[in-house]
Amino acid sequence: MTRLPPAIRIEILSRADLLAPVRAMLTSFAERSGFDDVETGHLALAVDEALANVIRHGYDSRPNGRIWLSAFLIEEPERRIRIEIEDEGHQTEPEKIASRDLEEVRPGGLGVHIMQEVTDTCQFERRTPGGMRLILEKTPRRAKKDPSDQNHAGSPENGHQ
Amino acid sequence: MSSGNDMDIKVENRDDSVLVTPIGEVDLARSPSLRSRLKQILGDSPARLVVDLSQVPYMDSSGVATLVEALQQSRSRNCSLFLAGLQDRVRSVFEIARLDTVFTITPDVNSALDA
Numbered sequence: 001m002t003r004l005p006p007a008i009r010i011e012i013l014s015r016a017d018l019l020a021p022v023r024a025m026l027t028s029f030a031e032r033s034g035f036d037d038v039e040t041g042h043l044a045l046a047v048d049e050a051l052a053n054v055i056r057h058g059y060d061s062r063p064n065g066r067i068w069l070s071a072f073l074i075e076e077p078e079r080r081i082r083i084e085i086e087d088e089g090h091q092t093e094p095e096k097i098a099s100r101d102l103e104e105v106r107p108g109g110l111g112v113h114i115m116q117e118v119t120d121t122c123q124f125e126r127r128t129p130g131g132m133r134l135i136l137e138k139t140p141r142r143a144k145k146d147p148s149d150q151n152h153a154g155s156p157e158n159g160h161q
Numbered sequence: 162m163s164s165g166n167d168m169d170i171k172v173e174n175r176d177d178s179v180l181v182t183p184i185g186e187v188d189l190a191r192s193p194s195l196r197s198r199l200k201q202i203l204g205d206s207p208a209r210l211v212v213d214l215s216q217v218p219y220m221d222s223s224g225v226a227t228l229v230e231a232l233q234q235s236r237s238r239n240c241s242l243f244l245a246g247l248q249d250r251v252r253s254v255f256e257i258a259r260l261d262t263v264f265t266i267t268p269d270v271n272s273a274l275d276a
Contacts, residue, residue, distance in 0.1 A: 016190035017166055023188075023219070041219075041250045048221045052189040102259045107226035107233075110258050114222055117257045 006070035006084075014055045014065035014087075019048050026071065026083075033073050033081055035140045042118035043081060043138050049111040050085050050134050058089025058132060065089055080120070080139040088131040094124040166190040170198050178209040178274055184216045187224030195224065199231040206238045211273040215246030220254055232264060241265070243273035 008029060012018045023044040030040040051067060059065035065087060072082040099113035116122045121137035168191045171182040179202050183195050202210065212228065214220075228244065235242040245267045247255070255261040267273040 016188065019188050019190060019221075020186060038253070041253070045221060045254065048188060052221065052223060055189065105229060105232075105260070105263050107229045108222075110222040110225060114254070114257055 004072060004074075006072050008069070008071040010069050012051075012067050012069065013063060014059040014061075014067055014089075015063045016052070016055055019051055022051065022069065023048055029071055029073075030081060033140070034079060034142060035081070035138075036142070039138065039140050043083075043136075046115045046119050046122070046136050046138070047083055047085070049115050050083075050136065053111050054085065054087045054089060054132070057092075058087045060090075078139055080137050082121075083134075083136040085134045085136070086127055086131060088127075091126050091130060091132060092124075094126065097124050166194065168194045168198075170195065172198070172202065175274060177207065178211055179205075179207040180211045180213060180270060180274070182213040182216060186219040187217055187227070188219070188221045189223045192221075192223040192227045196227040196230065199227065200234065203231060203234045203238060203240060207240055209241045209243070209274075210235055211243045211245055211270055213245050213270050214251055215248065215269070217251055218248055220251045222254070222258070225254060225258055225260065228264070229260065241276075243267055243276065245270045245273045 008025070012022065026047055027040050027044050030043045035043065047069070054065070054067055055061060068086045070084045074080050074082055097112060099116060100109040102113065115136065119136045119138045121135060123135045125133045125135070127133045168187070169184040171184070173180045181199065181202060185191065187195060210231070212231070232242050243265050246269050247266060252261065255264065255266070265276070267276065
């Protein structure tokens with residue numbers, strides 16, 4: 001299966017002041033990919049939380065770690081955006097990355113829960129040779145196929161991840 | 162006017178209340194300045210603290226955590242904390258975190274000051 005190149009691939013340093021420009025870029029990308037205002041906001045929020053986690057936990061807030069963000073626009077079986085975030089920071093067992101009990105009201109620990117809530121896919125992997133990879137996917141509501149709609153105007157398949 | 166990681170934060174005293182108005186996005190870069198300001202204000206043990214979020218178009222979990230911390234400090238000091246004027250995107254984050262019922266949220270500042 002051919003893997004498409006990302007529509008966007010950037011490398012950023014693990015600096016919190018770079019979160020805003022990355023959000024702005026992804027907001028524009030999502031809007032032009034057919035996401036509505038709420039979905040666009042949620043996608044930007046998920047990526048913000050993911051990058052913040054890498055900065056704080058992957059790199060212990062060191063500002064010179066490298067983070068790679070790739071954004072793919074996938075058309076089949078339904079239009080969706082896939083974001084991959086990779087780093088060279090600390091590795092963690094993916095199964096140990098989980099949302100905490102929200103009944104407990106305390107600061108912190110909400111990032112994973114938010115990412116899981118606002119995306120369709122939120123998958124952590126250990127990266128080779130080091131660091132972590134996070135895959136986020138989100139499908140805009142208007143792109144979700146109605147099974148009764150035989151005339152769905154989907155675009156030709158342009159690849160599968 | 163703020164720049165970089167410092168938030169523009171307006172603070173006004175209204176009788177026994179303190180009104181705090183952060184202006185701009187609250188994310189990992191900017192939440193420390195909001196946290197520091199709120200901690201300083203709560204150190205004076207006001208009877209009521211109103212955080213006007215009407216000029217905050219975006220907040221991530223670090224901003225939410227900052228306000229949870231302020232809520233805990235306010236409770237320990239018998240201060241009533243209100244969040245006022247949340248924009249839809251910001252309210253959505255509180256709902257996702259299931260904190261919309263933990264905080265006292267009012268539609269605007271006057272509702273909080275009159276409560």
